[in-house]
Amino acid sequence: MSLRASFWAFREAAAGRMRGFLTILLCLAGIASAQEAGTGSDNGFTVARADQDAYSQPAPALSYRESETFLQGRSHFKRRWVASVAFNGEWGLGPTFIQTRCSECHINNGRGGPPQAPNEQLATMLVRLSLPGANEHGGPLPDPNYGDQFQNRALQGESVDFQYSWEPVPAEAALYLDWEERSVTLPDGEEISLRRPVLRIEKLAFGPMGEGAMTSLRNTPPLIGLGLLEAVPAQREAANPVVRRGGEMFRQAACGGCHVPELKTAETYPAFPKLANRSFRAYTDLLVHDMGDELADGRPDFKAGPRDWRTAPLWGVGLSGTVNGQSALLHDGRARDVTEAILWHGGEATASRDAFSKLPKADREALARFVEAI
Ligand code: HEC
Ligand code: HEC
Numbered sequence: 001m002s003l004r005a006s007f008w009a010f011r012e013a014a015a016g017r018m019r020g021f022l023t024i025l026l027c028l029a030g031i032a033s034a035q036e037a038g039t040g041s042d043n044g045f046t047v048a049r050a051d052q053d054a055y056s057q058p059a060p061a062l063s064y065r066e067s068e069t070f071l072q073g074r075s076h077f078k079r080r081w082v083a084s085v086a087f088n089g090e091w092g093l094g095p096t097f098i099q100t101r102c103s104e105c106h107i108n109n110g111r112g113g114p115p116q117a118p119n120e121q122l123a124t125m126l127v128r129l130s131l132p133g134a135n136e137h138g139g140p141l142p143d144p145n146y147g148d149q150f151q152n153r154a155l156q157g158e159s160v161d162f163q164y165s166w167e168p169v170p171a172e173a174a175l176y177l178d179w180e181e182r183s184v185t186l187p188d189g190e191e192i193s194l195r196r197p198v199l200r201i202e203k204l205a206f207g208p209m210g211e212g213a214m215t216s217l218r219n220t221p222p223l224i225g226l227g228l229l230e231a232v233p234a235q236r237e238a239a240n241p242v243v244r245r246g247g248e249m250f251r252q253a254a255c256g257g258c259h260v261p262e263l264k265t266a267e268t269y270p271a272f273p274k275l276a277n278r279s280f281r282a283y284t285d286l287l288v289h290d291m292g293d294e295l296a297d298g299r300p301d302f303k304a305g306p307r308d309w310r311t312a313p314l315w316g317v318g319l320s321g322t323v324n325g326q327s328a329l330l331h332d333g334r335a336r337d338v339t340e341a342i343l344w345h346g347g348e349a350t351a352s353r354d355a356f357s358k359l360p361k362a363d364r365e366a367l368a369r370f371v372e373a374i
Contacts, residue, residue, distance in 0.1 A: 044274070047231040054233040054319045055109035055224045061274055077102045083155050094158075095169035096151035098126055105220040109230060110323035112220030114177050114197060114333045121152055122175040124326070125333060127199060128216040129209070130299060139302050143213055145206045146172055170205040177217075184343055186357050186364075194343060196294075196334055214299035219333035222323070224316050225282060233316050235281070237373040246370025249363050253355040258311040258348075259283040283314035283374055292346020295330065307347060318372025338368040 044061025047054070058070040080100045082089030089100075099105050105112050105124045112124025127150045130140030142148040152175045157168030178200055183193040199217055201209075225232045237243045250256065262281050269276035288308040296307040309331055317338075321327040328336065335341035345353040356364060 043278075045225075045231055045278075045280070046234040048234050050233060050236060050319060050322065052108055052323050055222055055230060055316065055323050057231045059231040077106075083158055094155040096154045096172050098149075098151055098153060099123070106223050107324040107326070109223045111222045111320055111326050111328065112333070113326035113328040114219070118176060118178060120176070122177065122217075124220050126150070126218050126220075127175055127201075128218060128299070128301075129213055131210045132212045132214070140300070143210045146204075146209060150175060150201075171203070172206060173204050174202040176200040176202065188361060190361060192339065192343060194334075194340055195336075197332055214297075216297040216299045216301075217332040219328055219331060221312075222316060222320060225280070225313070232280075232282075233319055235315075235374055236318070237369075240369075240373070242366050243370050243373050245363065246366035246368070246373075249356075249359060249367040250370055253359070253367065254352050256283075257352065258285050258287070258289055259314055260285045281315065281374075284311040287311060289349065290347035291344075291349060294346045295344055297332070314371055314374045317374060338371045339364065342368075 045059045047057045047060065049057060056074075058067055062070060076090075078101060080089040081093040081097070082091060082100070083093045085091045093100060103109075105126075107124070114125060115122060128140070128148060129143050129146060129150060130148055131143055133141045135141050140148055151172045154169050154171040156170070176199075177197045179195045180198055181193055181195045183191045185191050197217060199215055201215075224230050250259075261283055262279050263286075265275050265278045265280065267277050288304050288310050290305070290307045291309050292307060295309060298306045300306050312330075317329070328334070329338070329341040330344060335344060342353055342356050356367065359367065
């Protein structure tokens, strides 16, 4: 077994462990996406919180036993992965990795964001990679040297990597972002500057990337209404006239064609009967859409083409900054606010974006305010 192959075996073992843990969490994930129709009402799955813990509350409807499971999941989520067997962490880290706990990317269950400076590495974002073609499951074909995700940190000899080599194992690569800025002029003359991240990969430590390698930058999404059975923060400011006006503009620009305000859970839900037959207001259709060339990453992922993205749920979006200071939107964190996010919409959402662009400034602002109150 080559040195590199043994790293893979090691990493597979660690990943297997991780998967077992994830399965537990993700079994729970299917259960918890509910919010009652209407704003601010607490049906047991929303909480009236608008502070930094707004994304981290257990659903009030949980029974005592279910809350125990929640707390157990949460403690794993915050627990550090460590290189050698220890009392203060989960064994199985390294030799390369990105972060040492779930909560280092999903800080307070919130989103991540791009680095602040060109010489700062990605920390709460990650980079997928694959080669042209598909694996045996129809999914992305991993790079032979770097797998399907770059690991930009390493133990650097901290501990177990010495079992494989006398030299400390380096990080796979250093990952930075540069920005391409440009501005768009709206029909009323307002100029808005947009920025697109350009990934810079340096210090490839295990040889070149495979022929035709494709990368995709991903920002960490917030985790509410899923996974840990966290409650969803209630909609806010429903009676505010600006927010109400924004709601009308949301309908007028047909945003709800994809950001469907309300869905219903199945009639029967044996695993968690409390959640059967309930309305929830996530503002997503849970489907992928062609969003045009501007948002494309050029990398297919199973049946999703290079321009296809899942409609991001909008619930809780306005609390992102309050939760952990990060409010970068879209899959790669390029949008600094709701207006920029809308202006990047293309493909199937072109008509909707254009309708937004043509609105008077006050209505554009009202629409953004409405989205931030969802
Ligand atoms: C290196 C940063 C990072 C770490 C550490 C991390 N995540 Fe994530 N997480 C992400 C990113 C980025 C995505 C989005 C991936 C994509 O766009 O396909 C994500 C997506 C998710 C999702 C799907 C959310 C959705 O709305 O579809 C869940 C659930 C999740 N992570 C849970 C976890 C758990 C549990 C852990 C710890 C075992 C963890 N994450 C560790 C960055 C991270
Ligand atoms: C054709 C479907 C479609 C329509 C119509 C649409 N969106 Fe989106 N929206 C998406 C998809 C898909 C994404 C995720 C794109 C990505 O991650 O790069 C998204 C992302 C967003 C985001 C960023 C959310 C986040 O968490 O990153 C906001 C805000 C948003 N849309 C608001 C709107 C508004 C307001 C309108 C109406 C003017 C609208 N959208 C119309 C599909 C649509």
